[in-house]
Amino acid sequence: MEVGIVGLGLMGGSLGLALKEEKLISCVSGCDANFAHEQKALELGLVHEILGLDEMKRKCDIIFLAIPVEAIIKITQDLEDVGENTTIIDLGSTKQKIIEAVPAKIRANFIPAHPMAGTEYSGPEAAFKSLYNGAVVVVCDFEESHEMHVKRAVELFSHLGMKIVFMSASEHDHHVGLISHLPHAIAFSLASGVLKEEDRRHIMALGGPTFRGMIRVAKSSPVMWSDIFKQNKQNLIGAINMFKNELSECEKLVRDERWDELYSWMNDARKIREIL
């Protein structure tokens, strides 16, 4: 089986490294809009070869789209002429807008997937083989994909050590709005606010593990994240408002000196320990 990867950054590059280990895959080809990334990916051995999209469409059984979500929407138009046996798997963090943009002709080829994996780093140098191992991958609206392509995707994900969860795209976008996109909005806001309020000396002195852990993802690619906020606008706004209400509740308990209620509120929040 031959695999192509469009986008050779953290997500695509890590996928290349992991797929190269798979016995059933004879060749991993890659391409990237950035020529320097293609060269770096070859140098780091993330893929076997660099191949243009047109050749990839002819050669590969599976094409992964590991690029920012707005770029995924654009590239689906160039994939309309793939053969019916070519599986296309997108790895974007939003799903509804992408599915809406997929040409009807290749909707059966298309597997909308979202691996819950990543770091704050980007580019080919950020890639590492174990990124996907043990991570959840959400597969959306698979009923509209051809069975053959669903099977292929599920087999491949499971061989990479991933835990598959099926969900509708609208459910997915709602839930990741809360559980993934909101935390990114929080991290960017915290980093932004603290940079305005504090000088470098105090941030370095007092930025312990809590602060570092919390602003970690504010180091993520702004291209990738402004695209995601754009595509999941409504869910994100809903999530931000839910969160602001909760934070205001905390503030109110402090302002009104309701210490016993503050304790109970913290103790309830702490129940997250039972889940994660």
Next chain:
Amino acid sequence: MEVGIVGLGLMGGSLGLALKEEKLISCVSGCDANFAHEQKALELGLVHEILGLDEMKRKCDIIFLAIPVEAIIKITQDLEDVGENTTIIDLGSTKQKIIEAVPAKIRANFIPAHPMAGTEYSGPEAAFKSLYNGAVVVVCDFEESHEMHVKRAVELFSHLGMKIVFMSASEHDHHVGLISHLPHAIAFSLASGVLKEEDRRHIMALGGPTFRGMIRVAKSSPVMWSDIFKQNKQNLIGAINMFKNELSECEKLVRDERWDELYSWMNDARKIREIL
């Protein structure tokens, strides 16, 4: 030199483990309001012996206070009769209210310190030897402490591998309000909100490294943290409001679809990379 530690949880227990390795310290004694914690601390070898506060006052050259900040305020009243050669070091996360509560008679003995170290776990079992190694410790208002006690504290902290930063208590409380206490309020609010909105299945499926990293400190002790919020009320409320404004700015950019400005805002926030 003989050292006493009041409070044998994560902070006190880790300190005991580290001090037992120091050649100049002949004995590390400990006590805890919780009898089971004292037994566990002995069993885990966090301290050499368990000793009541009265005996500790007679025997020890240095007494560390590693208990919640409201309990520190209470216990300072019981320490009023220590000899002038006894150094008292408090490790609380707030400084002004504690300093105000220290009896004038022992203010010279007292070193108000805040090690920027910790994890979300608590109790003696959470203790580990390297907790303080490489961490910043803020020492406040040392001009009011006797030189001999300042020297002792500085030597000890530096021997534990800590990086010492001097700051006034009011500066400290203002800056940690933003850089440490606010992130805790955010973590508790995010955990609380998501627990209300989402079922266990979705949190488990979609709670990737970002979410886990962000709610990590919501697992912290609510006794410890409701006390801290109480003592740093005004600074915390100011920090929450600063943060809510910043998050509202993010929300506004998304709502108004000002994608280029959203990108710039994220790109500015990302400059935190240059510091941490």
